[in-house]
Amino acid sequence: xxxxxxxxxxxxxxxxxxxxxxxxxxxxxxxxxxxxxxxxxxxxxxxxxxxxxxxxxxxxxxxxxxxxxxxxxxxxxxxxxxxxxxxxxxxxxxxxxxxxxxxxxxxxxxxxxxxxxxxxxxxxxxxxxxxxxxxxxxxxxxxxxxxxxxxxxxxxxxxxxxxxxxxxxxxxxxxxxxxxxxxxxxxxxxxxxxxxxxxxxxxxxxxxxxxxxxxxxxxxxxxxxxxxxxxxxxxxxxxxxxxxxxxxxxxxxxxxxxxxxxxxxxxxxxxxxxxxxxxxxxxxxxxxxxxxxxxxxxxxxxx
Numbered sequence: 464x465x466x467x468x469x470x471x472x473x474x475x476x477x478x479x480x481x482x483x484x485x486x487x488x489x490x491x492x493x494x495x496x497x498x499x500x501x502x503x504x505x506x507x508x509x510x511x512x513x514x515x516x517x518x519x520x521x522x523x524x525x526x527x528x529x530x531x532x533x534x535x536x537x538x539x540x541x542x543x544x545x546x547x548x549x550x551x552x553x554x555x556x557x558x559x560x561x562x563x564x565x566x567x568x569x570x571x572x573x574x575x576x577x578x579x580x581x582x583x584x585x586x587x588x589x590x591x592x593x594x595x596x597x598x599x600x601x602x603x604x605x606x607x608x609x610x611x612x613x614x615x616x617x618x619x620x621x622x623x624x625x626x627x628x629x630x631x632x633x634x635x636x637x638x639x640x641x642x643x644x645x646x647x648x649x650x651x652x653x654x655x656x657x658x659x660x661x662x663x664x665x666x667x668x669x670x671x672x673x674x675x676x677x678x679x680x681x682x683x684x685x686x687x688x689x690x691x692x693x694x695x696x697x698x699x700x701x702x703x704x705x706x707x708x709x710x711x712x713x714x715x716x717x718x719x720x721x722x723x724x725x726x727x728x729x730x731x732x733x734x735x736x737x738x739x740x741x742x743x744x745x746x747x748x749x750x751x752x753x754x755x756x757x758x759x760x761x762x763x764x765x766x
Contacts, residue, residue, distance in 0.1 A: 494577040495520045496569045503727030506708025508644055509560050509585045510651040516552045517567045519577075529570045535580065536564035556650055557585035560712065562720075584720065586709040587654040588644035590697035600710065601703045608703070617701035625684040640734035643698040643705055653709065656698045663692065706730055 500507075501514035519527050532548045538561030545553045557563055566580040589600040591609055602609040612618055620641045639645045644655025652658055689696040704710050707722040714720075728747075732738035741747055 494525070494569065494571055494575050496567060496577045496579045498565065498567050498579055498581050499727075499729075500583075501729065502733055503725045503729035504708045504723040505581060505725075506584045506586060506710075506712075506723040507557060508646060508651060508653040508655060508709050509557055509587055510648065510653055511646055512554050512556055512648070513583060514552070514554050515565065515567075517569065519569045519571075521571055521575075525571045525573045525575070527569055528572050531568040531570075533566045533568070534563055535566045536562065538562065538585075557583065558650070560585055560587065584708070584712055584722075586713075587711040588656075588698060588704055588709045589654070589711050590643065590704075591702045605703075612703065617705075620701050621699040622685045625688065641700065643700075643702050644709065654698075654711075656695065659692075659695045659698060663695070701734075705733075 497518045499516050499518065501516075507513050515532070517530055517532075521527065530549055530551050532545045532553050534543060534545070534555070537543060538559040541557070541559040541561070541563070543555050543558050543563065545555045547553045555563075555565075561584070563583045563585065564580055565583055566578055568576055568578040570576050591601045591612070624637075624641065638656065642656035644653060645657045646653075646655055647657050685696075688699070704722070707724060710722050712720045713722045728738060728741065
């Protein structure tokens with residue numbers, strides 16, 4: 464009797480092992496495809512270059528043979544196209560405000576076609592709405608978040624430049640990180656800081672790479688900007704949209720209209736180029752709790 468029980472138990476254990484092995488093989492053989500953006504955000508400025516990359520994992524006995532990028536939905540009137548639809552990485556320029564459904568299909572040597580899609584929202588910049596008499600934007604619904612943000616160094620990055628004594632010039636590349644939506648590409652007309660500044664006739668000199676900063680600098684310089692150019696002040700310093708993407712299509716709407724919310728380290732890398740150093744560190748390759756999945760991002764240590 465005991466021998467029969469042992470024999471039956473052995474059969475059950477063998478069956479369980481076989482089932483688990485089959486599940487493991489199925490999971491291992493599956494083709495996994497992912498789409499990522501250069502900035503880590505799915506909300507972008509209209510007219511800006513959107514860089515996309517595809518990644519694919521296959522079983523050891525399979526390999527990728529082709530990539531195909533497609534825009535399967537776009538705003539009415541848009542003529543946007545991928546610059547290289549058959550490579551692992553590609554770019555496109557969203558030429559109209561609205562949603563773009565991007566699909567990537569990966570084909571493997573074993574004939575497996577796997578498709579994934581993401582929705583990219585193209586919008587214009589609006590500002591938090593905290594400068595002068597500017598109409599509240601983010602603040603209208605997220606007053607608590609605005610209060611927290613206002614007490615961070617991000618909220619005063621551009622103001623500090625205007626008020627700091629001894630600053631004689633301001634490099635053009637500084638504006639990209641110290642203001643909102645700064646992109647001088649001729650197609651990137653999206654109510655960014657540069658668009659407003661050009662409307663006032665503020666252009667960098669033809670010769671040289673700097674913007675002249677008032678000398679001596681003082682608090683009155685920022686006050687003058689707020690009073691005389693409130694729409695420009697409203698897009699100054701690092702605001703909500705620098706990290707969440709332009710918010711003109713947000714306005715309390717859900718699904719793909721909402722701005723991006725991402726802990727992706729590439730969001731920080733837009734301005735903080737220590738990303739390269741982080742990528743070479745042990746922190747970027749977590750192996751166990753508490754530095755496991757979901758704990759490897761910059762904000763976990765810096766928020």
